[in-house]
Amino acid sequence: MPVITYVEHNGARHSLTLKPGVSLMQGAISHNVPGIDADCGGACACATCHIFVDAAWNDRLGEQGDIEASMLDFAEGVRETSRLACQITVSEALDGLVVHLPEAQH
Amino acid sequence: MADGSVPQSATDHARSIPLDEIDVSHPELWRTDSHWPYFERLRREDPVHYCKDSLFGPYWSITRYNDIMAVDTNHQVFSSEAALGGIAIVDQGADLRLPMFIAMDPPKHDVQRKVVSPAVSPANLAVLEPMIRERAAKILDELPRGETFDWVDRVSIELTTQMLATLFDFPFEQRRKLTWWSDIATTIPAEGMLVETEEAKLAILMECLGAFTELWNERVNAPPQGDLISMMAHAEATRNMSPEEYLGNLILLIVGGNDTTRNSISGSVYALNKNPDQYAKLRANQELIPSMVSETIRWQTPLAHMRRTALEDIELSGKLIRKGDKVVMWYVSGNRDDTVIAEPDRYIIDRERPRQHMSFGYGIHRCVGNRLAELQLRVIWEEILKRFPVIEVMGEPERVPSPFVKGYLNLPVRIPA
Ligand code: HEM
Numbered sequence: 446m447p448v449i450t451y452v453e454h455n456g457a458r459h460s461l462t463l464k465p466g467v468s469l470m471q472g473a474i475s476h477n478v479p480g481i482d483a484d485c486g487g488a489c490a491c492a493t494c495h496i497f498v499d500a501a502w503n504d505r506l507g508e509q510g511d512i513e514a515s516m517l518d519f520a521e522g523v524r525e526t527s528r529l530a531c532q533i534t535v536s537e538a539l540d541g542l543v544v545h546l547p548e549a550q551h
Numbered sequence: 552m553a554d555g556s557v558p559q560s561a562t563d564h565a566r567s568i569p570l571d572e573i574d575v576s577h578p579e580l581w582r583t584d585s586h587w588p589y590f591e592r593l594r595r596e597d598p599v600h601y602c603k604d605s606l607f608g609p610y611w612s613i614t615r616y617n618d619i620m621a622v623d624t625n626h627q628v629f630s631s632e633a634a635l636g637g638i639a640i641v642d643q644g645a646d647l648r649l650p651m652f653i654a655m656d657p658p659k660h661d662v663q664r665k666v667v668s669p670a671v672s673p674a675n676l677a678v679l680e681p682m683i684r685e686r687a688a689k690i691l692d693e694l695p696r697g698e699t700f701d702w703v704d705r706v707s708i709e710l711t712t713q714m715l716a717t718l719f720d721f722p723f724e725q726r727r728k729l730t731w732w733s734d735i736a737t738t739i740p741a742e743g744m745l746v747e748t749e750e751a752k753l754a755i756l757m758e759c760l761g762a763f764t765e766l767w768n769e770r771v772n773a774p775p776q777g778d779l780i781s782m783m784a785h786a787e788a789t790r791n792m793s794p795e796e797y798l799g800n801l802i803l804l805i806v807g808g809n810d811t812t813r814n815s816i817s818g819s820v821y822a823l824n825k826n827p828d829q830y831a832k833l834r835a836n837q838e839l840i841p842s843m844v845s846e847t848i849r850w851q852t853p854l855a856h857m858r859r860t861a862l863e864d865i866e867l868s869g870k871l872i873r874k875g876d877k878v879v880m881w882y883v884s885g886n887r888d889d890t891v892i893a894e895p896d897r898y899i900i901d902r903e904r905p906r907q908h909m910s911f912g913y914g915i916h917r918c919v920g921n922r923l924a925e926l927q928l929r930v931i932w933e934e935i936l937k938r939f940p941v942i943e944v945m946g947e948p949e950r951v952p953s954p955f956v957k958g959y960l961n962l963p964v965r966i967p968a
């Protein structure tokens with residue numbers, strides 16, 4: 446099963462073995478990784494699951510949808526590499542992925 | 552029922568009245584807190600409900616969590632535009648229509664929201680927190696012991712007003728003007744109301760604009776600071792705002808952060824008194840404060856609804872909503888939907904996912920001030936628990952007779968000597 450590493454803003458690393466099919470948001474929440482709030486529970490409606498993903502992974506992550514883009518627009522400290530964790534589904538292709546968490550969710 | 556106090560007559564009436572006669576918007580239902588059984592019935596029997604006649608004209612009620620989410624996240628079809636009526640069940644009148652981004656659709660909305668947002672970001676709030684704490688402490692230290700007083704006036708209003716003054720860096724001694732302008736801005740002029748005519752209302756709002764224009768002029772020539780006025784005076788997107796836009800944004804921030812937070816603070820004291828086991832749990836474990844804050848905001852739902860206007864015909868849960876129809880998302884009902892939230896009528900300060908509630912809305916208009924509201928509640932409770940073993944509610948509060956602002960006019964309490 447794929448292993449995903451979440452890196453908190455303070456540098457703390459959490460490497461989790463996740464089931465394909467869950468979202469990166471659910472993976473973090475179910476293992477109590479701090480730094481993702483996910484207020485809307487994965488409906489792409491709150492932008493409190495904001496993460497940064499290295500551009501090298503882009504073609505394996507799936508497209509960023511219109512709604513995701515419009516929600517991300519209002520997140521804090523958005524960069525090229527910003528994504529919403531609830532919109533990315535874990536698969537074997539993501540084995541070894543490292544995601545970085547922002548300082549805070551707004 | 553939600554807090555166990557709905558009169559039996561209301562419950563009986565809600566169960567027996569023909570569905571198409573149900574009108575959950577009537578202010579009397581909100582004054583007496585007896586809207587709960589009507590929403591319960593609508594969620595079960597007619598979750599997307601048409602009311603053909605009310606004080607506010609015909610409107611659709613959306614009552615289930617998932618349907619509300621569907622409307623809130625579909626801003627292409629469900630518009631917030633002021634010219635179509637705006638964001639509350641009562642249509643925004645054509646006079647005095649101040650431009651505010653809460654009542655705009657993209658792209659204008661997006662540009663203005665992005666200017667305001669950094670002022671209430673977690674990073675900026677961390678800078679404000681020590682000052683909020685100091686001011687909260689002072690308010691609490693000055694409260695009387697062993698006598699009954701009004702918590703709404705002495706604490707809830709005072710704290711939120713001081714907070715607003717801090718956010719704008721507004722002259723501190725004149726801070727109650729902010730409350731006054733907020734109350735005026737939300738008053739529909741009529742006989743016996745705070746203002747009786749549109750002209751009188753406009754005159755007072757111009758006073759507000761005058762005061763803030765002075766502050767603007769002062770800050771536009773000074774180096775940028777962390778307060779909201781300075782931010783707007785220096786930001787690309789707002790530097791050249793018209794006076795109407797400036798006033799609109801100010802009123803939005805004053806009103807948005809005023810009643811809502813005030814009623815959450817009052818609601819926390821009330822809810823903890825209604826649920827003494829939860830109050831005891833909180834005293835025993837102060838780490839529960841953040842989740843108690845979220846649970847209170849769910850339980851209170853300080854804005855009972857937000858309204859949209861359909862831009863095209865659209866089907867929702869088997870009903871055809873027509874272009875131009877008024878659509879009311881009842882957050883207060885979504886927050887009691889037991890298909891999404893377990894035991895929603897109970898106030899449980901350590902529930903599993905306390906942040907997953909509808910009180911801040913969802914989608915592109917989701918409350919930009921939510922972290923500030925949570926911060927104020929967290930800080931005031933950290934300071935309360937340091938000082939008072941208990942705050943006792945001495946009688947029932949009077950409620951605001953409004954289907955929009957869900958809150959309290961007063962709340963008599965006593966802190967034991
Ligand atoms: C517990 C307290 C609060 C509650 C329950 C609350 C609720 C809401 C809701 C439901 C919306 C969504 C409006 C819509 O979808 O049409 C909203 C938007 C907004 N709120 Fe709050 N609010 C609170 C505190 C605050 C504070 C403290 C501020 C001040 C900074 C604030 C400023 C705003 C603004 C500016 C918007 C417009 C956002 C937009 O249209 O993009 N709110 N609020």
Ligand code: FES
Nearest residue numbers: 485487489492531
């Ligand atoms: S959990 Fe709300 S947008 Fe991802």
